[in-house]
Amino acid sequence: MxxxxxxxxxxxxxxxxxxxxxxxxxxxxxxxxxIGDLAFLPSRRQFVGLFTRFCWEAVSPAAPDRFxxxxxxxYFDTVRAVRTRDVPQDRPDTVLSLLTLHAEPTAEGxxxxxxxxxxxxxxxxxxxxxxxxxxxxxxxxxxxxPSHSGDAxxxx
Numbered sequence: 457m458x459x460x461x462x463x464x465x466x467x468x469x470x471x472x473x474x475x476x477x478x479x480x481x482x483x484x485x486x487x488x489x490x491i492g493d494l495a496f497l498p499s500r501r502q503f504v505g506l507f508t509r510f511c512w513e514a515v516s517p518a519a520p521d522r523f524x525x526x527x528x529x530x531y532f533d534t535v536r537a538v539r540t541r542d543v544p545q546d547r548p549d550t551v552l553s554l555l556t557l558h559a560e561p562t563a564e565g566x567x568x569x570x571x572x573x574x575x576x577x578x579x580x581x582x583x584x585x586x587x588x589x590x591x592x593x594x595x596x597x598x599x600x601x602p603s604h605s606g607d608a609x610x611x612x
Contacts, residue, residue, distance in 0.1 A: 485556065488552065503580050510523065532587050535582045536581045539579045553573040553602075564583075565584055
C-alpha cells in the first residue's frame with residue numbers, strides 16, 4: 457500500500473451535477489464530522505464542513521487491517537438556506553457519521569441532503585450543485601474500518 461502521507465494521494469474534486477455529486481458522496485461515505493465543524497455562511501452563500509474521511513480508495517486486500525483516514529474540506533456555493541433535523545446544534549462536539557449525500561431538483565434549484573447514522577439530516581437549499589472537496593494535512597493509518605449492520609464485507 458502506498459504511503460498515506462504522500463501528497464499525490466490527496467483528492468481534489470468538484471461537483472456540478474448529480475453524477476459528480478455521486479462521486480463526492482462515495483468518497484465521503486463513512487466520513488465523520490463534529491457538528492461544530494459545519495457552518496452556514498449566509499453572507500458568502502456557502503455551507504462548509506471539515507470532515508475526517510475514510511479513504512475507501514486505499515483499501516487493499518494485501519493489508520486487511522491497515523486503513524487510512526484524512527481531513528477533508530467540503531464546501532457548497534450558491535446556498536440559500538440550511539435546515540437540520542435531529543442534529544443537536546447546541547452540542548458542537550457531537551460527532552456525526554455520514555451515510556450518504558444526494559441531490560434532488562426543486563422549483564428554486566436543488567436540495568442537497570446529508571444523511572447521518574442515527575437519523576440526523578442536513579438539507580442545503582441552493583441554486584445549483586456547486587461543490588468542492590479537498591483533502592489536506594497528513595493522512596494517518598487506522599486499524600478500524602467502518603462497518604454497517606447487515607454488511608458482511610465490512611469488518612469491525
